[in-house]
Amino acid sequence: MKLPSILPIILDGGMGRELERIGAPFQQPEWSAHALIAAPHFISQVHRNFIDAGAEIITTNTYALVPFHIGEKRLNEQGANLIKLAAKLARDCVKTNSGVLVAGCIPPVLGSYRPDLFSVEQAKPLLEPLINNQEADVDFWLAETISSIAEAAMVKARTALTNKPTWISFTVKDEIATESKLRSGESVFDAVSLIAGQNVSAILFNCSAVEVMETALINAKQALLAQGLENEVQLGVYANNFPPIGELREANNDEGLSIIRNDVSPKKYRQFVSAWINAGASIVGGCCGVSPEHIKELAKLK
Template sequence: MTIQFTLPVILDGGMGRELQRIGAPFQQPQWSAQALIEAPHYISQVHRNFIKAGAEIITTNTYALVPFHLGQQGFNEQGTELIKLAARLARECANDNSGVLVAGCLPPVLGSYRPDLFSVEHAKPLLEIQIKNQQDDVDIWLAETISSISEAVMIKDRTRITDKPTWIAFTVKDEISSESMLRSGELVYDAVSHIAGQHVSAILFNCSCVERMEGALIAAKQALLDLGMTDTVQLGVYANNFPPIGDQHQANINNGISRIRDDISQDKYTEFAACWLNAGASIVGGCCGVSPQHINKLAKLKNP
């Protein structure tokens, strides 16, 4: 499938905090899954809010539909049907708005920001459930907040047998360092070199601080140049609006909801996005704490 948009392509923003803002059920450890379970109409409302703001691609609300957030029993009892529901709600909203595509979120199934928790043996069955129950309703796969090369390789290998392009979004360390690194400590350059190409048609960076994204893009662009893939693989960014996240962050604990930064206004986020575009990105959007108002500002960056 060829995606034809005027550039840059505009993604949506953070589902969880927008649910919280509009009064939907929202707490840890369920995160954005709680509204899907108790009041799914709020999920559709968030999708519509982002589309109205200018998002051209909306992402299924499947990020928290894993045992890490639902618990093993909750996932066993409800996971499959909730994944199907999340995909269907996104598809319905896209169908109501011409030109909008649906990205099927493939989350870090064993936990966010924690490459130390990852194993192919335990992750692969959960990934299979995500893919099987979304594939009829999505246009592309968007693997989000991927912390290691091994996790990205697993996803690439599995999505290869579908008929949909795959976008891999890596999360990078928020700490300042001389070279941009994934949360696993592996270099961004190496990650892109391993993953780009074939059906992986875009490499993105998400759920890290805005200040760390330009360095990740520079390393990724160099990798694509060395691979000869700058014309076939897109780059993108959708940062979070959180303070720095450390190596042992627990993203599913009660009262563990990160605060929104007060120094990244809508205008400031758009200034960062303009820098990302200058550094080689052609896809921009927002992750946690990035609202429809932010996306509306980003949409004004589009070429006429």
């Protein structure tokens, strides 16, 4: 895998809200999986929208292919084919865009923002089809919105068997503090110290508010320095565009879609990203509610 040589590396933005914006079939609880099932050409359109905006990495649309979103019955019956389709759609989109890479999304299989629901025994069987059915079409793994060290360790151990690099992206508490913490309450410093290195070549932070990401980066960089990994492991951020999310609250859950902020314009988002780059990030992009217009602004930082 050859990463872009000019920094920062630009990721894509949020799949779900872009699907909604362009008029794709969109409903809860299926979220971004609904378009994959009903009208997959919209998935390709979103990938192309982000590539046209300057994204150098697109992420497979497998985040919602878990029981919480599509149910156990549909997952058992259609999951493998849907995962394969999502990976193929992404791969097909980069065939005509030289240099763009495909990240194989590994979601929090038992629920976003809910480390209290995580169990290795329950999660492992759900992880297997996500790995096996994407592996042929992805350049590396991107474990997203990881809320605990235990979940990160499980993903790290499993993806090491694939001989593909792994990027682990943690979600942190939406609280302004001097010490950044995962949604599990574990410190970012401890998480990075335990997870970075070996097959994990990048540590990122995603799906948290823009205001809390700089502290997470500072703590992560301190951990890399303490481990002597500052030249081996990259850091990155792709924040969401939601108001702060509290304890025991999933994003976009049955209570309705999370509100998109109106105070984080593309130019404002770029200002936050510039601060993250100064704090050590070499990989930047966007999560939920971050549009191609936001990514286009980030591409100006190259």
